[in-house]
Amino acid sequence: MSSSVTTEKDTNLKSQAGKKRSQWGEVWRRLKKNHMAMIGLIIMIILILLAVFANQIADYEEVAIKQNTANRLQGPSRENWLGTDNFGRDIFARIIHGGRISLMVGVVAVGIAVLIGGTLGAIAGFYGGRVDNLIMRAMDIFLAIPSILLAIAIVTALGANLFNLMLAIGISSIPGYARIVRASVLTVKDQEFIEAARAIGASDFRIITKHIIPNALAPVIVQGTLGVATAILSTAGLSFIGLGVPKPRPEWGSMLSDGRTYLWEASHITTFPGLAIVITILALNLLGDGLRDALDPRLKQ
Amino acid sequence: MSDNILEIKDLVVHYITDEGVVEAVNGLNMTLKRGETLGLVGETGAGKTTTALSILRLVPNPPGKIISGEIHFDGENLLELSEEEMRSIRGNKISMIFQDPMTSLNPVMTVGEQIAEGIEIHQGLSTDEAMEKAHEMLELVGIPRERAIDYPHQFSGGMKQRVVIAIALACNPSLLIADEPTTALDVTIQAQVLELMRNLREEFNTAMILITHDLGIVAETCDKVAVMYAGEVIEYATLEQLFENPKHPYTIGLFGSIPSLEHDVERLKPIKGLMPDPTNLPSGCPFHPRCSHAQDICKERKPIVTNIEEGHMVKCLIYEGVIEAKEVL
Ligand SMILES: Nc1ncnc2c1ncn2[C@@H]1O[C@H](COP(=O)(O)OP(=O)(O)OP(=O)(O)O)[C@@H](O)[C@H]1O
Ligand code: SF4
Ligand SMILES: [Mg+2]
Numbered sequence: 001m002s003s004s005v006t007t008e009k010d011t012n013l014k015s016q017a018g019k020k021r022s023q024w025g026e027v028w029r030r031l032k033k034n035h036m037a038m039i040g041l042i043i044m045i046i047l048i049l050l051a052v053f054a055n056q057i058a059d060y061e062e063v064a065i066k067q068n069t070a071n072r073l074q075g076p077s078r079e080n081w082l083g084t085d086n087f088g089r090d091i092f093a094r095i096i097h098g099g100r101i102s103l104m105v106g107v108v109a110v111g112i113a114v115l116i117g118g119t120l121g122a123i124a125g126f127y128g129g130r131v132d133n134l135i136m137r138a139m140d141i142f143l144a145i146p147s148i149l150l151a152i153a154i155v156t157a158l159g160a161n162l163f164n165l166m167l168a169i170g171i172s173s174i175p176g177y178a179r180i181v182r183a184s185v186l187t188v189k190d191q192e193f194i195e196a197a198r199a200i201g202a203s204d205f206r207i208i209t210k211h212i213i214p215n216a217l218a219p220v221i222v223q224g225t226l227g228v229a230t231a232i233l234s235t236a237g238l239s240f241i242g243l244g245v246p247k248p249r250p251e252w253g254s255m256l257s258d259g260r261t262y263l264w265e266a267s268h269i270t271t272f273p274g275l276a277i278v279i280t281i282l283a284l285n286l287l288g289d290g291l292r293d294a295l296d297p298r299l300k301q
Numbered sequence: 302m303s304d305n306i307l308e309i310k311d312l313v314v315h316y317i318t319d320e321g322v323v324e325a326v327n328g329l330n331m332t333l334k335r336g337e338t339l340g341l342v343g344e345t346g347a348g349k350t351t352t353a354l355s356i357l358r359l360v361p362n363p364p365g366k367i368i369s370g371e372i373h374f375d376g377e378n379l380l381e382l383s384e385e386e387m388r389s390i391r392g393n394k395i396s397m398i399f400q401d402p403m404t405s406l407n408p409v410m411t412v413g414e415q416i417a418e419g420i421e422i423h424q425g426l427s428t429d430e431a432m433e434k435a436h437e438m439l440e441l442v443g444i445p446r447e448r449a450i451d452y453p454h455q456f457s458g459g460m461k462q463r464v465v466i467a468i469a470l471a472c473n474p475s476l477l478i479a480d481e482p483t484t485a486l487d488v489t490i491q492a493q494v495l496e497l498m499r500n501l502r503e504e505f506n507t508a509m510i511l512i513t514h515d516l517g518i519v520a521e522t523c524d525k526v527a528v529m530y531a532g533e534v535i536e537y538a539t540l541e542q543l544f545e546n547p548k549h550p551y552t553i554g555l556f557g558s559i560p561s562l563e564h565d566v567e568r569l570k571p572i573k574g575l576m577p578d579p580t581n582l583p584s585g586c587p588f589h590p591r592c593s594h595a596q597d598i599c600k601e602r603k604p605i606v607t608n609i610e611e612g613h614m615v616k617c618l619i620y621e622g623v624i625e626a627k628e629v630l
Binding site for chain 2: 129191192193195196197198199200201202203206210211214215
């Protein structure tokens, strides 16, 4: 009896939710159908959870940092799931603490790039003309320098630490976002509904915030997701050549770098951080591609 | 208060592009009485949309520029108002319906929000009150109010155009400009949407400018007709006058046949030739390269307005008595 009541309520709620299905609800529904994207999303959620609860899972000072040379270069075992490195530190612990840094750098760097690049691109796209020319030519100059070189230059100039790393990677990817947002704003700006909004008396501010930005967001989301992957890769690259996070802080790239001397005797030292990088990049790319597919039909409509 | 809601005088609008100056509107004159419907017809590129956008002062700038002229709406010259005063007129006193309902709605806002937007801007109502009015407007155009929370892609083309009409009429404007409101719809839906527009227009006593290629729609809907060619109104008349007694060779060509005295009824081919290049308009009468009555003087002398009878005006040298028609018109 009571169960039948609840199911009735449930279906009621469901049909209502179905009706209220928003644009983003649609996107989510399409994304859910894409298995590869869902795998990517699940992996990312696990990685994020591991990073957030890294301290609860393995103590930073005791397990990830403290050297224990007696226990060095051990293969995977019950105590050390992924073995130990050349200083006898637990690789699993170092990977999840390293993941923290990777994800943080990825997200913050992309955040900086989207904020600055996006604003510049939006201004260029919306106002056009000379402003557009000025901004985009500056971006072109920026783009002529390979972004990893630019990041290296910035880190070398400012000094290697976490904050400068995020800044360097963020700044070096500004032009990419400026271009995307500009292109996106340009296509949206010329659509009839913008003119229709003007025709009902909407102000510039209203048009930008209510009509242009929400419609120009999709490609930025896709690019942002893929951008986090690139940023993680850049972080690893910079750390590999010693321009990343200072030791002994664990970072995937520097773990790879440290392990390469032991490639033959203890290949797990490099294999696992390498795998961590590969899996994260793969997951983000799967998710990004899925998002692109899920968002695209909306744009076509 | 004059009974003309709209008076356009000598309007000139150019698009200044790299390829040259497009003379989209060239000294256009037009009047519209309160509550009346005016059909604005003409080939593609005649400058119909540009005229409509000029009234709202929404000609894209750059490249477009209103060079000269006056547009009096309700006794006020719109071209002298500030941008802010203009904003308070758009969507409030003058509304516009665009050609394609598929693209004139914002895909990420519910239709309710979009109808409420204009009401919020102009009537200073709270979001809830505006939404309540939006629901009423939806019902008025024959869509259940429950659908206010749906997004445009969940509607068919005809329903979208109804939503667009609801947006346009939400603030009860005194002038509605509809730019080919039904060309994107299939024929049965066209009829329904036109019917709806006719009814609502009558109910609210809204004056309307209906832009179209379709003389059939004009015949069913309009009180007055203005025929545009190369940025000018070359013939202006009441519906009866124009359909029973078209004067301008171009208008006659539009109807597809010219009755002739020599032969019983001779069907003539549709107007030969193409619209002139708007960056390089012909001298004299802009229609002369295509006109079967054209004589040398037509290349030099620009026709002025001739009154055929009360309310029927035409721009052609034949009626100025300068030249003789080759056949009786
Ligand atoms: N943004 C623009 N830039 C340059 N030229 C333009 C622009 N908009 C319109 N034109 C030109 O101005 C002229 C008039 O165009 P308009 O759109 O007013 O014609 P129309 O009568 O509405 O035609 P249609 O029936 O195809 O809608 C055309 O020659 C057109 O090419
Ligand atoms: S003025 Fe001359 S060219 Fe122009 S429509 Fe009249 S007859 Fe034809
Ligand atoms: Mg047009």
